[in-house]
Amino acid sequence: MLVLEDLRFAYPEQVESYAFTMEARASEITAISGTSGSGKSTLLDLIGGFAVASDGSLSLDGEDLLPLPPEGRPLSLLLQSESLFEHLTVARNVALGLPNADRKAKQQIGEALEQVGLEGLEDRRAAALSGGQKQRVALARTLLRDKRLLLLDEPFSALDEETRAATRQLVRSLTRQQNWITILVSHNADDVRALADRHYVIRDKRLEQIPVEPIARSS
């Protein structure tokens, strides 16, 4: 379980600091929403280690994450764009999820791509993929990394409706199957309704848990 307790952060010249308290569980998708500039991405930066908290605690299954740099935290990231290195091939992008490129790597990459429905695209350059395919490649890499936490920052916002629904479904099933703790930041109500097992809203720099709308369970 990921636990944030009064995790505080303030930008320079900001008088009142953010203070985040929340819980996120394994095999669940915890959605964070809020208005533009409310601090959604700041929260992800704090969990990811890209911003340094001034106070409070952040732990994963009892382990304190705050002293760890981003590369030392057990997490994978999926962003709206830039999740892939576009000049590399699909296989090379996915291979970055493996600690060592050994003989098994090719097979593992193939299996990961198969799981996200992109088998056979290993040698294609990432730049030549559609928005939905790029996100699937990033998910394949996440599968190989096999980290506990998956942080999603508006990952569906550049996708068309059909691709969006399919990618959402993939995220949901992988979270269940891999036992990930998935945190989704989104300002899109449909994404939140479709995916959230838990839902927090940021208001006045604080997290407030609100009930999940029924549609979330049925989608």
Add this chain to the structure above:
Amino acid sequence: MAPPMFESRHSARASHLPHRPKRVIIASTLAVLIALLIAGLFANILVTAASTTGGTLRTDIWHLVRMTSIQAGLTTVLSIAIGIALAWALNRLRFFGRDLVIGVFAAAIVTPGIVVAFGMLSIWGRSGWINSATTYLFGESIGNLAFGLWGIIFAHLILDATFAARILLERLDAIPAARLKIGQSLGLSPWQRFTIIDWPAIRGSVPGLAAVIFLLAFTSFPIVLLLGGGPANQTLEVAIFAAVRQQFDLLGAVHLALVQILVCSLVILAAAARPPVPISTGVSTGQNWHDRGPARLLQWGVLGLGIAGFLLPLLAVIFDGVVADLADVLTRPTFWRAATTSVVIGLSSAALTLILALGLGLGRAASARRTLRLGLGLPVFAYLAVPAVVLSLGFFLSVRNLGIAPAEAAPIVVIIANALLALPFASATLGPPLEGLVQNKAKLIRSLGLNSWQQLRYIELPLLRREVGVVLALAFCFSFGDLGVIALFGTQDFQTLPLMMYRALGSYRSDDAAVIAALLLVATILAFIALPRLFERLLDARS
């Protein structure tokens, strides 16, 4: 209804650009005038070559081409390699004074070559710091290391490697924060980070940068003149000067000029043939990913060597200037005449450069036709094909053919030539932001019904005030430190500080040269820092 000019299928650009026919006409007129001037100068060189029968070619052209190419090639390769290493180190390290170091590196582009050459002599010359130290410590000197091929290359590296570092650092700093976050979360090693994230961000800039550095080194004049150490290391540019001023061999000079133009044009064509590579701009805000261990040590080492290599010769120039007889030089009327001439020529060239760059840039940004835009951009690159000494030779021959004494035409010629030399850099500074601004604000400008003057007065000048100041500073500094143009036209009555310094060195008055070098250096760096700020405030207050 849209005017016919904007009714082509050329681009979606046309549909929302404000209609500014006068801007296009002014820009076209300027472009034609520049093209005619260059063509006239070039024609004069060709006519002289064809009609001169009495002269003999006393120079081994192939030796010169070979030497110039070797020198420029080595300078380019080493500048790019060192520039990448310095940019990499500066991108990673955060320390007190980082902005100052970056600012000093940015000033490298305007540091007068003659000052750098003097700094090299102060450090590595026969009576330089290194020889003084070895004589004191070991009882013997290690000889003159400032002269010859490696002295020239080292002096070029001081200017060009730091110039490369500054450009490449901008590319590294513009890497999107999201890409860095992904890389950091994946735990990329320093080497993986360089190959997967950094190199793709900078590789698009390397060919163009290499071409510019090659041309700068190929056409380098004062450094080769002072550090060449004899015919063995002479380059085409210096040989042209020597042919005109020392050997009075006009035919030889014309032949050399033609070869120079041919080689430079080939390099420009090769660089222009590459498709443009999109680059990121802006400053990434998410940079808190620092390398650790050996990579970090290497970054500090690279930065330390870079700062020492760049700053030591310049500090030596200032030190030598201060310990020489400063008061004696400052009380001489000839010094103040040369200083006034330098400032007047610098300011006049800067004003002319701004008028040309702004005139061409505004017209280009207002134009929707691709061919017209291309045509308006071409004269800007006159300098790259026709370097300083060749341009001066063209002016020199034209003035003579018109029956005017070169000394009489000198002030006007030096101002125009220096403005043309600064134009590529001015256009590169002003053009892209001007185009972006017109594109982004076009709908707003049209919806508000602003006329051309209002657009310039309330939108373009206030938003581009920094770039306008940078253009003026660049043009002033180039002109202020120029030796290539003035060397052909200068007389005892008409001389600038660089020419006065060169003459002082030639007559072994090294104390005088030291004082002038120090003043040139300080004035250039002050102008480069102060002029952009001054104009930023001036235009800001008026907007």
